[in-house]
Each structure stands twice: as structure tokens, then as C-alpha cells.
Amino acid sequence: MFAGLSAFPLTPLNHNGVDERAFVRLxxxxxxxxVDSIGTLGSTGSYAYLSRDERAKVARLAVEHADRVPVMVSIGATSTAEVLHLAEDAQQAGVSAVLLAPVSYQKLTADEVFTLYETVSRHLSVPMCVYDNPNTTHFEFSDDLYVRVAQLPHVASIKIPNLSADPQTTRARLEAIRGLLPAHITLGAAGDLAAATVLTQGGDVWYSVIAGLFPQIPVAITRAAQNGNVAEAQALSAGLEPLWVFFRKHGSVRVVAAAAELLGLASAPCLPLPLHALAGDERQQLAGVLDRLGLHA
Incomplete structure (x- = not known):
């Protein structure tokens, strides 16, 4: 479950709510x-903007159409009570794992975050991936908190942010974290741009935005890394640099939403308001990049 490539698709919306047909197609x-697994309702899947019923529906659709590929579903929410409801819904849908980021309105303390994971872990029958995502939660895990949370039942993986594209830096960071944690905890890349480096320098899994829309190249990168072909993995990732430019400038969700709309994989607009996919000149420039890279529906 927590190795190789995990694809994180959009949750496309239309005027009726969740666009079930488009989601199933992704x-x-x-x-x-x-792909090795599917991660639904991640940040790219707009989980924070959807109702409990919508999230339960998406979890069921993912499991029904994943054809035995393991499915992980995000259960993040601002209250522990809601997280527990979402965990129950996800498990009833038949997911193989859950993903939890410490979502909040008031900034959380380390003890509050630990208590969240401790409470949720007592109500799980499936493994959990810890999502350290300070860009959206505004909470950053310390290594000490990694250690505390990793001791809890059902915790199986940590999705680590802000890893470097520099191989030596990334290897040193992964080795430092791994040395603190139980052996069964896998370490994964939270960002696409450095994922090839993470996979070739000791990381276990790539939690991938792009694989949720254009999975072929991420699969090739992952297999090259798993086979020890560092040069091939890095070259394939470098070939996507024109797309990475858009990710750096705009963030991944607005870019992949625009790409999905441009290619007819989702109707426009497909993001929950107030979010907007790329528009105007930037949208046209993205269309040109997709064409040059051969990324198509």
C-alpha cells in the first residue's frame, strides 16, 4: 500500500456537485x-471544500472502480468529531488506508496534533498515512512529533513535505528521519518536483498529483527508480520541467484542473469556488506545454 506510486486525482465538480463520470474516468x-495505489480526496481532490456526503460518495466510487488497486482516502477536517465520522465513512466504503493532515482554523500545538492522531488511531481498522503539509495546514511537524505519532497503532507512512531536488540533501534528510522511526514506517514524497530524487535516494513512495491526471510518465519514473536506474528517472522528471514551471508559479491544483478542462477530462469550471483553474494567457501557455510534452486525454 505504501510503496511505489500513489496517484492523487482531482475530484471534478460540475453544476450538480461531484462529476461522478469524470472522477471515475480519472x-x-x-x-x-x-499505479500502485490511488489517493482520493487529497489536497488536489479538494477534500476541504466538500461535504461529508460528497466525500463518502467519492470514497465509494474510488473503491468500486479501482479494480483491486488499493485506495487511500483523506479524512482531514477541522474538528476531531468530524474526522472520526469521515474515518467511519471511509472504512465502510472499503478503503485500504486513510490519509490525515492536521487541518485547523486556530493554529494547532504539537500536543493537540498528537492527541488528534492518537484519538483517530483508536478508531481505525486500516492503516493511516500522516500528512505533513505546512503549506495548507500552517502546522509543521518536528522530528520529535514524527517519533511520537509513529508509535501509534495503524500509523504506517509519513508524507513528507519540502524535500530537496539535491540528491545528497534528500538522502541525508531521509536517513535522519528513518533512523528515528520504527522500521515499518515508510517515507514518501509529498511534492512532484523532487519525487524522482526522493525515490532514487531512499524514499519508499511518491504521493503524486500528476499521476492522478497523466499517470504514464510517473509510472515510468517510479519503475526506473525502483530498478536502480537513477539517470532514467531523473531524465524523465527533467523532461517535465515545462510543467513544473507552472507548478512552482501557481500550485499544482490550479494547473492540473486547467489541464483536465483543456483536454476534456473535466468540464469547466471543475474546482470548488472560490478556487479557479488557470485562465487567460496562462491557460493558453499551459495548453502549448501539454501539446509539446505529448500529455493528452
Whole structure:
């Protein structure tokens, strides 16, 4: 479950709410490409903007159409009570794992975050991935907190932010974290731009935005890394640099939403308001990049 490539698709919306047909198509694209797992309702999947009923529906659709590929579902919410409801819904849908970031309105303390994970872990029957995502939660895990949380039941992986594209720096960071944690905890890349480096320098899993829309190249990068072909993995990732430029400037969700709309994989607009996909000149420039890279529906 927590190794290789995990594809994180959009949750496309339309005027009726969740665009079930478009979502299922994204799931099926990833499955056909050979991803190792699917991560629904992540940040790219707009979980924070959806109702409990919508999230339960998406979890069920993902499991139903994943064709035995393991599915992980985000259960993040601002209150522990809501997180527990979402965990129950996800487990009833038949997911293989859950993903939890410490979502909040008031900035959380380390003890509050630990208590959240401790409480949730007592109500799980499936593994949990810890999502350290300070760009959205505004909470950053310390290594000490990694250690505390990793001792809890059901915790199986940590999605680590801000890893470097520099191989030596990334290897040193991963080795430092791994030395603190139980052996069963896997370490994963939270960002696409440095993922090839993470996978070739000791990381276990790539939690990938792009694989939720264009899975073929991420699958190739992951397999090259798993086979020890560092040069091939890095070259394939470098070939996506024109797309990475957009990710750095605009963030991944607005870029992949615009790409999905441009290619007819989702109707426009597909993001929950007030979010907007790229528009105007930047949207046209993205269309040109997709064409040059051969990224198509």
C-alpha cells in the first residue's frame, strides 16, 4: 500500500456537485497505467471544500472502480468529531488506508496534533498515512512529533513535505528521519518536483498529483527508480520541467484542473469556488506545454 506510486486525482465538480463520470474516468486512467495505489480526496481532490456526503460518495466510487488497486482516502477536517465520522465513512466504503493532515482554523500545538492522531488511531481498522503539509495546514511537524505519532497503532507512512531536488540533501534528510522511526514506517514524497530524487535516494513512495491526471510518465519514473536506474528517472522528471514551471508559479491544483478542462477530462469550471483553474494567457501557455510534452486525454 505504501510503496511505489500513489496517484492523487482531482475530484471534478460540475453544476450538480461531484462529476461522478469524470472522477471515475480519472480513476480508470490511473488503474490502466499501472499505479500502485490511488489517493482520493487529497489536497488536489479538494477534500476541504466538500461535504461529508460528497466525500463518502467519492470514497465509494474510488473503491468500486479501482479494480483491486488499493485506495487511500483523506479524512482531514477541522474538528476531531468530524474526522472520526469521515474515518467511519471511509472504512465502510472499503478503503485500504486513510490519509490525515492536521487541518485547523486556530493554529494547532504539537500536543493537540498528537492527541488528534492518537484519538483517530483508536478508531481505525486500516492503516493511516500522516500528512505533513505546512503549506495548507500552517502546522509543521518536528522530528520529535514524527517519533511520537509513529508509535501509534495503524500509523504506517509519513508524507513528507519540502524535500530537496539535491540528491545528497534528500538522502541525508531521509536517513535522519528513518533512523528515528520504527522500521515499518515508510517515507514518501509529498511534492512532484523532487519525487524522482526522493525515490532514487531512499524514499519508499511518491504521493503524486500528476499521476492522478497523466499517470504514464510517473509510472515510468517510479519503475526506473525502483530498478536502480537513477539517470532514467531523473531524465524523465527533467523532461517535465515545462510543467513544473507552472507548478512552482501557481500550485499544482490550479494547473492540473486547467489541464483536465483543456483536454476534456473535466468540464469547466471543475474546482470548488472560490478556487479557479488557470485562465487567460496562462491557460493558453499551459495548453502549448501539454501539446509539446505529448500529455493528452
Amino acid at each position: 480513476i480508470e486512467r490511473s488503474v490502466s497505467a499501472g
